Amino acid sequence: MASIIANTSGALDLSAVDAQWVVEAARKLEALGHLRANWDSYGGKPLNQGIKKFTVQVLKSLRNEDLPIPAVVLGSGGTIQLEWHVKQKELEVELRDDNTIEFMKVLQNGDTTEGEARDNVAAALRGLSRWLQE
Amino acid sequence: MDRHDDPAIDGEVLLYRRIPPWPDNTQWDAQGKPKPSAFNFKDKDDELSVHIAAETTPDKMLLGHPDFGLVQFTARQIRECCGNSVIICRCPDDPTDGHVLICGKITGGARKKIQQAARWVEDKYPTRHPTFPADTAANDRNEMSPGMGDAKAPNPNVNIVGKITSVLRRGLKNLTGWFRAWKPPNN
Numbered sequence: 001m002a003s004i005i006a007n008t009s010g011a012l013d014l015s016a017v018d019a020q021w022v023v024e025a026a027r028k029l030e031a032l033g034h035l036r037a038n039w040d041s042y043g044g045k046p047l048n049q050g051i052k053k054f055t056v057q058v059l060k061s062l063r064n065e066d067l068p069i070p071a072v073v074l075g076s077g078g079t080i081q082l083e084w085h086v087k088q089k090e091l092e093v094e095l096r097d098d099n100t101i102e103f104m105k106v107l108q109n110g111d112t113t114e115g116e117a118r119d120n121v122a123a124a125l126r127g128l129s130r131w132l133q134e
Numbered sequence: 135m136d137r138h139d140d141p142a143i144d145g146e147v148l149l150y151r152r153i154p155p156w157p158d159n160t161q162w163d164a165q166g167k168p169k170p171s172a173f174n175f176k177d178k179d180d181e182l183s184v185h186i187a188a189e190t191t192p193d194k195m196l197l198g199h200p201d202f203g204l205v206q207f208t209a210r211q212i213r214e215c216c217g218n219s220v221i222i223c224r225c226p227d228d229p230t231d232g233h234v235l236i237c238g239k240i241t242g243g244a245r246k247k248i249q250q251a252a253r254w255v256e257d258k259y260p261t262r263h264p265t266f267p268a269d270t271a272a273n274d275r276n277e278m279s280p281g282m283g284d285a286k287a288p289n290p291n292v293n294i295v296g297k298i299t300s301v302l303r304r305g306l307k308n309l310t311g312w313f314r315a316w317k318p319p320n321n
Binding site for chain 1: 152154156157158159161171172173174176177178183199202241242243246266
């Protein structure tokens with residue numbers, strides 16, 4: 001099982017992580033780290049290193065959840081959004097540079113619910129994960 | 135800088151926005167159809183750039199941006215998706231080619247609505263497997279730390295093969311467009 005993904009700015013330490021989806025998501029994250037300024041043609045910033053570390057923390061905190069590989073999307077400000085699509089439900093989690101998250105749940109009928117978590121982000125994420133798997 | 139809403143940019147005024155080909159800014163479904171992530175419709179400064187279709191062309195929009203895709207939506211759709219939280223105005227710093235800014239916070243829900251409203255401009259889909267711009271990226275993506283069971287040696291051919299594939303794909307796309315546009319001469 002891969003435990004460390006090599007990169008140019010310090011290894012992504014995924015030791016003790018058995019969940020393949022976490023490793024694959026980390027690979028995607030690492031690849032996005034190669035995009036340079038203006039990667040989106042509209043002045044987009046490169047991946048923020050603090051956000052990158054936060055993303056790895058988030059992925060590791062969810063390692064025991066039975067989730068598919070998320071879409072890992074780079075944003076204009078160098079931030080990351082994780083997106084899961086499960087059983088016609090969608091979960092989008094934006095990771096902000098102050099280590100908080102903003103999320104949006106899309107229900108099977110298309111209705112959306114938005115929210116954010118500032119404290120105990122890991123617990124909030126686990127709750128969102130459970131909602132996704134229901 | 136002060137921005138003021140331009141009420142003329144409304145209704146069926148068609149707007150273009152480039153979509154990066156990088157995974158997962160563009161996602162591909164099981165049928166091979168591309169879908170832009172809603173995160174493409176968030177700007178770091180809350181000033182999302184778009185261009186008025188009537189004042190530019192799809193080819194101009196993508197000039198210098200190989201592999202990118204192009205989506206379109208109307209000004210009315212933007213106003214309906216975002217409500218009063220945004221204004222739409224001409225870009226004062228760069229008004230060329232109908233450059234317009236959607237100013238204000240576009241919430242996650244509004245971004246989702248824009249994603250659903252957006253349509254690909256015909257034949258302007260992003261490239262599915264683009265070569266990353268960094269010269270080392272392709273090699274690094276294959277490179278693992280020593281001591282791991284599935285470690286691979288860096289492959290210097292990976293990047294050049296990716297580049298050649300990308301160039302050939304673009305050439306084929308141009309050739310297809312040329313054939314479609316070609317009409318036999320009348321006798």
